[in-house]
Amino acid sequence: MPLDTAVAYNTLIANPGEFLRRYPIRIFGHTGASGQWRYFLLNKGQSMRPGSVLGTLRMHQTESFEIRAQGGPMGAIGPVHSGHGFDAHSVHMDVGRANMGYYRLGPGAMNVMVTGQLSGCAFVMLPAGAGQVDVAHVKPSAQTGNALYDEIVANNPGVQIYGASGTKGNYDSDDRVASIIGVRSGGGWKIYAQKQLQQSGTDYRIKSLYQIYPTRQKLS
DSSP states (O other): OOOOHHHHHHHHHHOHHHHHHHSOEEEEOOSSOSEEEEEEEEEEEEEEEEETTTEEEEEEEEEEEEEEETTOSSSOOOSSOOOEEEEEEEEOEEESGGGOOOEEEOSSSOOEEEEOOBSSOEEEEEEEETTEEEEEEEEOSSSOHHHHHHHHHHHSTTOEEEOSOOSTTSOOTTTEEEEEEEEEETTEEEEEEEEEEOOSTTOOOEEEEEEEESSOEEOO
16 A cells, blocks of 8 residues: 555654655645745655665665645646645745845744755755744756856855755766755754655655755765
8 A cells, every 4th residue: 555645744744854764755846936835745656765774785665755836837736636735835946046035944833845856956054043044946047056056155155055066965966856855843944855866757766865954964
């Protein structure tokens, strides 16, 4: 039996690191402005994840999921579906550093954040005190993902950034994409980057998982 999407969502919120180690999630972001939007978690069938001992040297079969926005792009959720609905902080993709706009994640009833898949983009995080963090999703504009990463670092002191730099702890956009998910617990936000193999279809197999905020650490 496929994992029930309501159970999957509750597990993701309760233990995001463990869930994201085990299950690939591909995110299709909303085209609207950053804010609170309705999303759905859907079970998309079989994929692969790294083993707990040998990592990518021994992959294991698992289930995969998609997060799609109501009214969003790329086959948005229609009136008939089998997904679990939830409200989330949705971070819009801005084009170029000059158009980068921060969205604040703070306290409140809403405890999950999503944004569209990174495939050359950068995700920027700026601590805002008292368990809050300002975040932005930036797409390269007439430049490579590497150049965008360097431009943001040079012009935005104090930020933490996850991007297509190819350096340790980031991702190589030539053959990787990344799903970015934030979960608020214990009065603060933790943000994760699940790196996946860049390919078509629904085989979203996990390559690695990092916590990227408030501290950066490899989880798988």
